[in-house]
Amino acid sequence: MGTYIAGTTVGGLAGRIVAAMVADWWCLNAGQLAIVACAALATAVYLATMQPTVVDRSSSLPFWSALAANLRNPGVMVLVAQAFLLMGGFVATYNYIAFRLEAEPFGLSLAQVSWLFLAYLAGTVSSRVVWRFAADRNPTFTLFVVLGLMLGGLALTLIESLIAIMVGIVIYTAAFFAAHSIASGLIDRRATRAGVSLAPPLYYLGYYAGSSVLGWVGGVAFLNTGWIGGWVGTVTMVAATIILTGVLAGLAERFAKP
Structure with a gap:
């Protein structure tokens, strides 16, 4: 799982940098078209190189029973909620930190701001090595x-210093991908045998739902109260995740896979 997450960090930073650079040089529509072209190329490569999967069509997958088993399992649902909050806060931070850096007193261009997304590389490393620490x-x-480190990184972004913000974003990003790697790795352990086949998809449903919903909510906060409003919203999401982690710790023994 750590390898997969490391790959998503590279895709995430490449998409943001390519879109921002092209948009800064030409226009917003050109940046969007560049991302569409990259996505189309990635899809073509995937289709050309993927290995066929053999599925026994005579047997039906226990979708509804697996779904019901997971919905009744607090250990799984806590992790799904964590994914929702973590990804929502992360996307909101990256979406709107760019506007802060383009405004005074920093006054960076869109192309310059895009290089901040190289901080994703910290996540490439942390998502792989965190399990060595956790072992x-x-x-x-x-x-x-790592959730505590996320809060520490966010705190640094309040300082009116470009260096402090960059360091804070690197810490925040590394800690986020480490947390994501751990949480996604725990989902199978918390699922019962009846629900294990559907537990990872539920986790990623929460993950990307958080990206869509809370990423937008963060924008509402930013527009109405500036960076401090978005910051408070993200800190609230991380704090809620810490509380859920405490709940998860309490449920770990009771809902461990038999």
């Missing part, structure tokens, strides 16, 4: 640690 410790404890 000798309780993964839930490790999740507490």
Whole structure:
């Protein structure tokens, strides 16, 4: 899972940098078209290189029973809620930190701001190595640690210093992808045998729903109260995730896979 997440960090930073650079040089529509072209190319490569999957069509997948098993399992649903909050706060931060850096006192161009997304590379590393740290410790404890680092990174973005903001974003990004790697790795462990086939899809449903819904909500906060409003919203999401992690710790033994 860590390898997969590391790959998503590279795609995420490439998409943001390409779109911003093209939009800054030409126009917004050109930036959007560049992303469409990249997505089309990636899809073509995937279709050309993917290996065929053999599925026994004579047997039906227990979709509804697996869904019901997960909805009744607090250990799984806590992780789904964590994914929703974590990704929502992360997307909101990256969506609107750019506007802060383009405004005074920083006055950066869109192309210059786009290079901030190289901070994703910190996530490329952290998503792979965090399990080495967690291997000798309780993964839930490790999740507490990286969530605390997320809050520390966010705190640095309040300082009126470009260097402090950059350092804060790097810490925040590394900690986010570490948290995502741990949470997504725990989802199978928290699912029962009846629900394990559908637990990861539910996790990613929460993950991308958070991106869509809370990413937009963060924009509403930013428009009405500026960066501080968006910052408070993101801190609230991370704090809620810490609370949910505490709940997860309490449920770990009871809802561990038999």
